[in-house]
Amino acid sequence: MRLVFATNNAHKLEEVRRILPPTCAVISLREAGMIADIPETGTTLDENSRQKAEAVCQWLKANGQWPNVDGVFADDTGLEVEALNGAPGVYSARYAGEPANDANNRAKLIGAMEGMANRRARFRTVVTLIRGERIDRAEGIVWGRILPEERGSNGFGYDRLFVPQEEDENGRGRTFAEMGEDEKNEISHRARAIAAMQKVLEV
Numbered sequence: 297m298r299l300v301f302a303t304n305n306a307h308k309l310e311e312v313r314r315i316l317p318p319t320c321a322v323i324s325l326r327e328a329g330m331i332a333d334i335p336e337t338g339t340t341l342d343e344n345s346r347q348k349a350e351a352v353c354q355w356l357k358a359n360g361q362w363p364n365v366d367g368v369f370a371d372d373t374g375l376e377v378e379a380l381n382g383a384p385g386v387y388s389a390r391y392a393g394e395p396a397n398d399a400n401n402r403a404k405l406i407g408a409m410e411g412m413a414n415r416r417a418r419f420r421t422v423v424t425l426i427r428g429e430r431i432d433r434a435e436g437i438v439w440g441r442i443l444p445e446e447r448g449s450n451g452f453g454y455d456r457l458f459v460p461q462e463e464d465e466n467g468r469g470r471t472f473a474e475m476g477e478d479e480k481n482e483i484s485h486r487a488r489a490i491a492a493m494q495k496v497l498e499v
Contacts, residue, residue: 297319297320297321297366297367297497298321298323298364298365298366299320299321299365299366299367299368299369300323300324300325300352300356300365300367300368300369301322301323301324301325301368301369301370302325302334302348302349302351302352302368302369302370302371303325303370303371304324304325307451308486309322309324310477311477311480311481311484311486311487312486312490314477314478314481315481315486315487315490315491315494316490316494317494320494320497323365325352328352328356328361328365329359330352330355330356330359332355334347334348334351334352335347335348335351336348338372338386339386340386341372341373341374341386341422342372342422342424342433344372344386345371345372345422345423345433346370346424346431346433347370348370348372348424349370349424349425349426349431350424350426352368352370353368353426356368366427367425367426367427367428368426369423369424369425369426369493370423370424371422371423371424371486372386372421372422373388373419373420373421373422373453373485373486374386374387374388374420375405375418375419375453375454375458376418376420377405377409377416377417377442378414378416378417379412379414379415379416380408380409384401384405388401388453388454389401389453391404391405392404398452398453398454401453401454402446402454402457405454405457406444406445406446406457409442409444410444415441415442415443415444416440416441417439417440417441417442417458418437418438418439418440419437419440419454419458419484419485420435420436420485421435421436421437421485421486421489422435422489423435423436423489423490423492425493425497432493432496434489434490434492434493434496435488435489435492436484436485436487436488436489436490436491436492437485437488438460438461438462438483438484438488439461440458440459440460440461440463440464441459441461442454442457442459443457443458443471445457446471446473447470447471447473447474448470448471448473448474448475450472450473450474450475450476450477450480451472451473451475451480455471455472455473455480456471456472456473457471458471458472459471460472460483460484462483472484
């Protein structure tokens, strides 16, 4: 099965390729030949995920590439912090403004949460899968807490600030950035969303 993943983010691409079985060939936008920017103007993760998937489908059809793939999927992920009323949410990747910068986003979050006792937050990923006329949705959520300082050097985005609930329950308390990729993929929001998508593919 050949699926185009609506991303050129190398970190996300590698994560998804590790999660899906070898029978699924995951193709990036660049590998599919698409270099145009994909719009992300939605106000929710669902809207952005579907918008991106539909834009890639339209491009593939317009350029005669649609018969060469079995489907397209796109994800949108947000960090939702309870004490910030769900922010940064859908704007997580651009929280500190343009151009997008992970380090600046983390610094802004640390500042915004200074002195707050409630550190509870969740990562939520929404995936839209399009195959022909069929559109499916999958979601993955992982709860945890936000640290007041960064820890770890792996991963990307807010991984250096986020301790998943499972880590607190087992007494280790590591951030996503302190885990190996395979460990993270056992519990991450994106892994859970892709696993849910895989079940749809098997139907």
